[in-house]
Amino acid sequence: MSSHQSPIKEIEWIGSTVIARVSGDIDLNRSPQFQHGLLELLDRKPRRIVVNLAEVRYMDSSGIASLVKLLSRTRKAGLNLRLAALNDQPRKAFEITLLDTAFEIFSTEKEALA
Amino acid sequence: MMWSEQAPISLRIFSLPAQLPVVRAAVEKTCELLGFDDQTTGQVVLSVDEALTNIIKHAYKSACDRPIEIELSVLETEALPALRISLRDYGCWVDPSLIRSRDLHDIRPGGLGVHIMKNCMDSVDYRQADGGGTLLTMTKNLPVQAREA
Numbered sequence: 001m002s003s004h005q006s007p008i009k010e011i012e013w014i015g016s017t018v019i020a021r022v023s024g025d026i027d028l029n030r031s032p033q034f035q036h037g038l039l040e041l042l043d044r045k046p047r048r049i050v051v052n053l054a055e056v057r058y059m060d061s062s063g064i065a066s067l068v069k070l071l072s073r074t075r076k077a078g079l080n081l082r083l084a085a086l087n088d089q090p091r092k093a094f095e096i097t098l099l100d101t102a103f104e105i106f107s108t109e110k111e112a113l114a
Numbered sequence: 115m116m117w118s119e120q121a122p123i124s125l126r127i128f129s130l131p132a133q134l135p136v137v138r139a140a141v142e143k144t145c146e147l148l149g150f151d152d153q154t155t156g157q158v159v160l161s162v163d164e165a166l167t168n169i170i171k172h173a174y175k176s177a178c179d180r181p182i183e184i185e186l187s188v189l190e191t192e193a194l195p196a197l198r199i200s201l202r203d204y205g206c207w208v209d210p211s212l213i214r215s216r217d218l219h220d221i222r223p224g225g226l227g228v229h230i231m232k233n234c235m236d237s238v239d240y241r242q243a244d245g246g247g248t249l250l251t252m253t254k255n256l257p258v259q260a261r262e263a
Contacts, residue, residue, distance in 0.1 A: 027138075028167045029131035058138070060163050061226035089156050096160075096233050097226045 008037040009055075014113060016047035023055035026063030026090075035066035042073055049074060050112045054085035059093055071103060080104075084112040122187035129170045129180040129203075137184060138163055141199070144186050148197060149257045157234035158197070158254050164227035165201050165250055173205030173248060180205060189253060196236065196253040204247035208240075 007030050010021040018041055026034050041049055051067065053059075067083070074081040082104045086094070094100040106112035125140060127133040141162050145155035166182065174180045182203050189198040231238050235252040243249040 025135060027131065027134050027163060028170060029134060060160060060167060061230060062167060064226060088152075089160075092153070092156060093160060093230070096157075096230055 006037050007034040007056075011041070013046075017050060017113065018044060018046040018048075019050045019052060019109065019113075021052040021055070025058040026056055026066070027058065027060045028062045031060075031062035031066050034063060035069060038066055038070045039073065041070075042077065042079075046079065048080040048082065050082045050084055050109060052084045052109045052112075053087070053090055054109070056090055057087055059090040061093070061097065063090075064093060064097060064099060067103070068099065082106055082112040084109045122185045125184040125186075127182050127184070128178060129174045129176075129182055130178050131167075131170060134163060134166055137166060141186070145197070148188070150197075150254075151257065154254065154257070158199070161231045161234045161252060162199055162201070164230045165252070168227050169201065169203045169205065169248075169250075172208060173203045175206070188256070194255045196255045199252045199254075201250045201252075202243055202247065204243075204245075207242050207246070207248055 005024075007022050007024055007026055008020050009023045010019075012019045012021070020038065020041060022034070024030065038051070049070070051070075056063075071081055084106045085108055086105060091100070091105075094103070094105070104112075123140070123144065125137060127137060138159050141159050142155055145158050150158065162184070166184075169182055170176060180203070182201065185198075185200040185202075187198050187200075189196045231252065234254075236255050237251075237253045239251045241249050241251075
């Protein structure tokens with residue numbers, strides 16, 4: 001996968017919820033674009049953001065930090081952020097850093113939209 | 115044993131984030147061949163990735179043209195044999211007392227890499243390298259079946 005390709009491969013709106021579907025490894029190489037793409041979602045004034053990580057097989061602390069920054073911004077703005085469909089490695093990384101309890105994490109995108 | 119201290123696997127990369135997936139793949143394959151389970155392999159791979167990220171961001175201040183040497187070997191000791199991973203950089207020395215995990219209850223970006231390494235590896239040791247820079251050595255004890263092989 002090209003490092004120049006945005007990790008956010010698809011954005012979909014359902015009502016006032018924006019869904020960002022992410023793909024590929026999120027590491028130091030791609031986290032700047034990942035964070036930029038995530039924070040751009042705020043400009044679109046959603047009520048809720050769902051980040052679908054089903055196609056992310058690997059995420060390091062720089063990727064997690066991008067999501068923490070988005071969480072901080074959404075909290076300040078009174079918005080709701082949900083993560084969906086984490087694979088084993090990203091889920092473990094969240095658990096190791098104890099951030100699995102800071103985020104609302106759902107098994108599937110459908111559950112996150114309920 | 116395949117990779118004794120006398121026959122390590124050596125990798126040399128530049129401080130380019132785009133080269134990190136290559137190192138991750140090599141570490142993953144090494145762990146697989148040594149008999150680590152998937153979960154432990156994931157911990158080792160993530161720890162090496164976090165160490166390299168810290169070198170690039172802090173020791174080299176995101177410069178892309180500086181060398182990083184990585185060495186994988188099996189450390190045979192009288193106690194537990196272990197996979198030993200050494201990472202050598204030639205950047206700014208960072209006082210180990212300043213390299214510490216932050217309070218994880220303080221939810222903010224950054225500072226997670228050291229916590230991950232200390233949590234996932236059996237030992238993490240920073241020391242000033244001869245000639246400047248830092249030598250980071252991490253170990254992970256081998257699984258029981260590999261010790262008996």
